[in-house]
Amino acid sequence: MSESSMNRRRALTALGALSGVAITPSMASAAVVASHEPAILKAAPAFVPCLNMSTLRGHKLGFVKELETVSKAGFRSVEIWVDTLQNYLKGGGTAAEARRILGDLGIKIENAIGFAPWIISDDAARAKGLDQLKREMEQLAEVGCRRTAAPAVGATDPKGEKLDLRKVAERYRAILELGDQTGVVPHLELWGFSHNLNRLSDVMYVAIESGHPKARVLLDVYHLYKGGSSLDSLPLVGPAAIEVFHVNDYPANMPRETIVDADRVYPGDGVAPIQDILRKIKTDGKTIVLSLEVFNKGYYAQDAAVVAKTSFEKMKKMIGAV
Structure with missing residues (x-):
């Protein structure tokens, strides 16, 4: 035949x-x-817009109201804060109910922001930090979140210890192995103001030296500027390392030595070379979650629905210009 x-x-x-x-x-x-005829497959978008709940944190809406607000604004991806989820659970909410709410709203939790001290040198304190992180990972897994931020909590003070990056890599591998157990991958976060892991070269060294296939880095427009990292090094990061990327902007005439978290503004409202950054990390065939993270007190003074809607419109415009 x-x-x-x-x-x-x-x-x-x-x-x-x-x-x-x-x-x-x-x-x-x-x-x-x-x-x-061959099947026609829709190409994966290079970027999807997401809202980090830091942007609404000053409104003190609580877990469910935050989700409802961002969903009405148009977002379908969010980064939650671990303490907000925990307060919801302590108040009688359940993981099953949270999953139902997320499904009804059409929202996916892309990542979580927590502050377990996994990196510190004090063995006893670090052991407690690992226990804390494991509990947080288990809670996140129950609501369908498969990533969590892993910043250098406890090792940021300029007067504190300058950590050996080889030891940091060992500690990062340890929490990646916790991720293997729980199904939640810790993403090594760059903090530009920190005494440790404040430059792109630091987090890349630790991620590579960990020797773990799921090692990932969590970068940020503001923190790259604050820490003094060269944007020309971004293409060296490679497509596997970035799944979530924090976006924001910063005003003109603010030196990196004095700029602080609260100075961040919406993308497009400052002078950050955002389009250049996005072009450098863009990878054909891969989708990167772009999460808007600001801590602007001026925005906290506005209606939460207005802030969420403005955030969504700013993100759409930013992504559309890449």
């Missing part, structure tokens, strides 16, 4: 499987044509 005959027979058999449907010549002809 020829290949064309086999294709025709498969197409007609598929049509015949539809109970009670008569096969007309036109239907058969269409089926044969379709059998020769």
Whole structure:
């Protein structure tokens, strides 16, 4: 039997499987044509917009109201804060109910922001930090979140210890192995103001030296500037290392030595080279979650719905310009 005959027979058999449907010549002809056409796959978007709940944190909405607010604004991806989820659970909420709410709202939790001290040198304190992180990972897994931030909590003070990056890599591997157990991957976060892991080269060294296949880095427009990292090094990071990227902007005439978290503004409202950054991390065939993270007191003074909607519009414009 020829290949064309086999294709025709498969197409007609598929049509015949539809109970009670008569096969007309036109239907058969269409089926044969379709059998020769390759499936058309929609290309994955390079970026998807996400909102880090830091942007609404000053409104003190609580877990459910935050989700409702961002969903109405148009977001379908969020980064939650671990303490907000925990307060919801302590208040009588359940993981099952949280999953139902997320499903009803069409929201996916892409990542979580927590502050377990996993990196510190004090063995006893670090052990407590690992226990804390494991509990947080288990809670996140129960609501469908598969990532969590891993910043250098406890090792940021300029007067504190300058950590050996080889030891940091060992500690990072240890929490990646916790991730293997829980199904939640810790992403090594760059903090530009920190005494440790404040430059792109630091987090990349630790991620590579960990020797773990799931090692990932969590970078940020503001923190790259604050820590003095060269943007020309971004293409060296590689497509596997970035799944979530924090976006924001900063005003002109603010030196990196004095700028602080609260100075961050919406993308496009400052002078950060955002489009250049996004072009450097963009990878064909891969989707990166772009999460807006600001801590702007001026925004906290506005209505939460306005802030969420403005955030979504700013993100759409930013992504559309890449």
